[in-house]
């Protein structure tokens with residue numbers, strides 16, 4: 001057997017597979033991924049105020065992926081932090097990433113203040129949500145100055161909890177933003193959030209399918225964009241990267257790791273293939289490593305850069 005355990009920011013993961021934020025909405029339900037052998041779990045992004053989310057339908061499958069405009073449906077900080085505390089207490093054996101979203105630095109800080117005492121393994125700053133634009137204007141962290149400012153402010157109060165910056169691919173140069181986050185103290189980068197926004201038209205109703213009309217695209221359609229982003233970020237920064245976006249097969253996992261991902265998020269694929277995908281990918285990754293005579297997964301991280 002090859003060793004697929006891996007360290008990320010000093011935290012031990014049993015395997016490199018992560019449940020990305022928002023794939024499951026209700027906090028207690030995230031346990032389903034753990035029961036299916038995932039290496040780490042990112043909780044649904046939490047906002048200060050409770051959010052009902054966008055009008056239905058919010059999620060739609062198409063031939064090569066999914067489009068969603070959930071609009072950050074969540075319980076808000078008061079109820080949400082209680083639920084997160086319970087979840088952390090009940091699932092101590094596995095790294096848990098708490099994802100936060102805000103539209104003002106002050107609000108990010110209020111969220112971080114509330115979450116740090118709960119001692120999650122990581123805080124992830126969602127600097128990239130595409131589904132709240134209409135309400136708030138462009139997401140706060142999609143510009144390098146703002147992204148860096150948020151990270152700097154958060155790092156002042158995050159204590160020992162490592163801070164990850166989750167980036168959007170829908171920008172001119174993702175490496176500029178990654179570098180800015182790194183220089184302000186981010187401990188890792190998560191790439192990518194959904195691509196777009198996109199739109200699908202319902203031919204019968206002759207109008208856009210999603211209640212919010214447009215939404216972020218995820219799943220197999222976005223894999224090459226995600227791999228390119230991870231590759232460029234790996235070149236641009238020294239902090240480790242969680243790669244995600246369209247991973248559904250073991251070949252995609254290997255590609256993502258070769259591009260530079262230490263951990264790999266598998267989200268939309270759980271809608272397409274079920275939660276059992278985590279145990280299947282673990283087995284197939286192991287078989288690949290054995291066949292290639294690679295004893296330890298970390299040897300594979302970033303190898304696509306060696307030959308270029």
Ligand SMILES: Cc1cc2nc3c(=O)[nH]c(=O)nc-3n(C[C@H](O)[C@H](O)[C@H](O)COP(=O)(O)O)c2cc1C
Pocket residue numbers: 020021022023044045059066068070072099126129166192193194218219220222244245246247265266267268269
């Ligand atoms: C239904 C749905 C809801 C999502 N909600 C969030 C969210 O709350 N916060 C966030 O940072 N990303 C959210 N995402 C983006 C995912 O975490 C991930 O970055 C993206 O889907 C790409 O990975 P995938 O192709 O494996 O799903 C959501 C994605 C989907 C499909």
